[in-house]
Amino acid sequence: MELDDIEMITTRSNDEIAYENLKITTEKSATESQSKKIEEEPYETLKYGESDKRNIETGNVITVKRLKYVIYVLIVLISVVYITLVTLVIVLFVPKTPANGRWAQWSSWTSCDVTCGNGTHLRTRMCTNPVPAKKGSDCIGENLQSSECSKDNCPVNGQWTPWSTWTSCDVTCGQGTHLRSRTCTNPVPAYNGLDCTGDNLQSAECSKESCQVNGHWAQWSSWTSCDVTCGNGKYLRLRTCTNPVPMNKGSDCIGETLQSSECSKDNCPVDGQLTQWSSWTECDVTCGKGTHQRTRTCTNQVPASTEIKCIGETLQTAECSKGSCPVDGRWTQWSNWTSCDVTCGKGRQLRIRTCTNPTPEHKGKDCLGEGLESSQCSRGNCSICKTAFSATNPNTNRIINGIKRLTFSRTIYQYGNDFDISTGTYTCYKPGVYHFSVTFVKKRSSSRVDQVYCHLYKNRQSLIYISVDPTDDDTDNGNAAVSQSIVVNLGVGDTVYLSGCTNPSTSMEYWSSFTGFLLYDNS
Template identity: 35%
Template sequence: MGILTGLVFLVLLFQGRYTHGFILGTNVTQGSCEDATPTCDLFDICQQNVEKAKELCRKYCNLCDVIDGSWSVWGSWGRCDVTCGNGTKSRVRSCNNPAPAHGGDDCQGAKEQTSTCVVNPCPVNGGWSGWSLWGSCSSSCGIGMQRRDRTCDNPLSSKDGNPCFGDSVDNRICTDVQCPVGWNSWSGWTSCSVTCGTGLQRRYRSCQNPMTSLINDSCSGDPTQFQTCTDKACSSAFTATGYAPYGYDSIRFPSVILNEGNDYNSATGVFTCRVPGLYIVTATIGNFFGWNVDYVACYIQLNGSNKLRLYHDPQGDDLDGYTSSSTGTFRLQVNDRISVGSCSSREFIYNSTMTSFSAVLIRPDQI
C-alpha cells in the first residue's frame, strides 16, 4: 500500500469514520484478529489510538486477549439510612459483564447510585420561646413583684414528642418609688357603750403603707382613742301589787304602780335588768288561814334560782290574814331576771295590796 493510501486510512481512523468494512481493497471485520496490514504498522497506531487498535489491529497490536469491562444491571435499592424523616438509599452495580481482563479498561461511570427516601415523620420535641418583657410592678410604690412569661411553641411538640421542661412563668422582686408613711384621718366616734349613765366612745385611724418601706419606721402614736360619754341618767324601779298564779309554782303581780324604764313585765311577773348595778328587791305576800294550812311560803328568785324565802307561821287558827315578806340586795347584770316563785299553797294568797313586789336601782355600775 502506498504512502497516500496509508495517510487516507489514518485520517479516517483518527476521525472515527472507520469501524469495519472495506478500506482500499482490504476486508477487515471489527473485533477480529485479522489485521488490515500493512496499514496497522503506520504511524504507530498501537500507541497513538489504543481504542481504534482494539477494533482494527488487535492481532498486530497483541490485543486479542484484552477484554474491556462492562457493567452488570443495577442491584435492588437498599434500606433508607434513617428511621424517620428524610434519608438516603443506594444501589450498586458490578463491572463484571464482562469483567476487565488482560489490561482491558474498567467500566466507565458510577458504581453506586443514591436517591432520597422518606420514612414516617420524626417526633417533634417542644421548645421554649424567648422570655417576654418584664411586666409592671405589682405595687405603685415600695416593694412588689414583676412577672414574665414564655411559651412552649418553638417548636410546638407533636403528639408523640416531649413537652417543654421547666417553668413558663418567672417572678422577681421589684422596688419602685418609696411609699409615703403616715396616719390616715381619724374615723368618727362610735356610739356610747351604755344607754344611760357614763360610758365610753372609741375612734380609730390606720397607718398608711406601714410595711412597704424597709427604711422608714411605722407610724408613731396610738391607732385608737377613747373618751367618756354621758347619756341620760340611769334609773330603773318598779312597784306592783295583787296576785295571779303564773306557770307551775310562780306568781305575778298584775297591778303596776310604778314601772320606771319599763323593766317589769306584769304579764309574767318578771323584772329584767336593763341597767347593770346594785338593786334592792322586796316581795310581800298576804296570806289567810285555810283548813289545815297555817302558812304560805315563796322565794325571791334570780334567773330561776331560789335566793330569799318569804315565810311566816302564826301558829294559830285565827281566820284573819297575815303577811310574809323578804328584802335583799342584788348586783344585777344586763338581762338578769328577778321573780317570785317556788310557792306553796298559792290558793291561800290574798289578791290585794297586801301582796306586792318591788325593786329599785340604788347605784349603777360605771363602765
C-alpha cells in the first residue's frame, strides 16, 4: 500500500479515524465510555456486529501487503549478495592489468647555487602520473636535471709574483746598488678585487773592487804680480793635481803645474844686468810633489863702478814632482757582523775590513792581519739534510749537451747522489748556499807541461778560473798544484761543472779533485 493511497477522515462527534477499507475507533476515558454505553447500548450492539466483519476483511488485506513487503526485502537482499559474490570473483580470479608509471611535470628551477660567477640550478619530477602499479614499469629517464647559471663575476684579489733575481750591481767598482722586482699579476686584481699590498721594487747595497781615481787639475791660481818693476818680465800662476788626487792606480794629471806670461813695466834705467838663470836644481823630494830652484846673479853691472844693484829676483822656486810615493795600506773599521750563515744548528757569522784606508799604492806595503773574521753562532737544532760529494781521478773531457765537461772516474764520498761522475755535473735538488772547491795537481812528465787550467761553471756562466802555471824550472816538468773555492747560491735544477779544461790524461795527476757540499738550505 502506497502512502498516497491512504485517505484519512476525522469525525469530531465520535472521534473516529477512518482509513480506506479500515476503520479504527479510539476509546475515550472510562467514565465517558460507561455513560455512553448505558445511553447507547442498543445502538452499539448493532454497530459492532457490522464492524467485526469489516475488521476481518481489513486484517486479511494487511497480511497480504506485509507478505509483499517481506518478498521485496528478500529480493533486495539476494541481489546484494549476488553482486558482492560477483565482485569477489572478479577481484580474486580475474587477471590484473599492469599500470606503467608516467612522469609528472618538471618542478620550477631552483635558485643559482652561487652568489657570483658560474654555478648550477636544478629541477625535479616525480614518477606519479600515475605511480607504477601491479608490476607496471617504472618511469624511464632522469628525475633530476641541472643547468648552468651565472651571477656577476666574483672579485679577484691581486697576488704578487715571486721576486725576480737581483740585477747586476750598477757599478763596475766601489759601492753600488742592485734591484729586484715583482708584479701584481699572480693573478691581476679584477672585478673590484683588492690590489696587492707592499713594494714592487727592492734595492740592496752591493760592492765591487775599489775604483781607480784619475787625478784632475784644480783651478789655476791667480796670476802673480809681474816679476819686474821695470822693463819686460813675467807673471806666473799655479795649479795642483788635487781635484781629485789620483788613487787606486789612477792616472796622474797631464800637463804643466806652472804657467808663465810676459809682462812689462816702464823702461828700466840702465843699471846692472842679471845673468841668465841657472839650471833648475834637483827636486827636493824623492817621490811625490816637491820644489826645485834656479838662481842668477847680478854680475853684469854697467858701469861697474856704480852701486846700483840689479833689479829682479835672483832666486826662483817652482813645483816639481817625482814618481808617486809608496802609499802603505791601512785597514778600515770592521764591518758589523753578518747574520748567522745557517737557519738552524751551529754556523758562522762574519765581519770584514778592507785595506782601503788608504789602499796600498806605488809599491806601498799591504795591510798586516786578516781582512775577514768569523765567529761561531747557533740557530737551534736542524733537521738532517745532506748533499755533498768529492770526486777524484780526472778522466776525460766529454761533450754533454753541446758543452765539453771534465768527468771523473772515482768518488771519495757521495751524499744525496746529486753528482754524476760520468758527466762531471752536480745538479741541485735542494736550494741553498753551497761551497765548491777544485784542486789541480800538474802531472809530472818528461815532456813539458806549460799550464793546467779549467773553468768552474754554474749553468753556462763561469764562476772561477783555475790554473797551474809553474815557473819552477825551464822545462816545467816538476809538480805544482793549486786549489780554489767559491761559495754560491743554487736553485733547484742549477748545474755546476768543470769545462774548458786541458787534457786530464796528459796534464793532471789522478789526485786532482772536485768537491762540493751544502752549507745551508734556503728553508
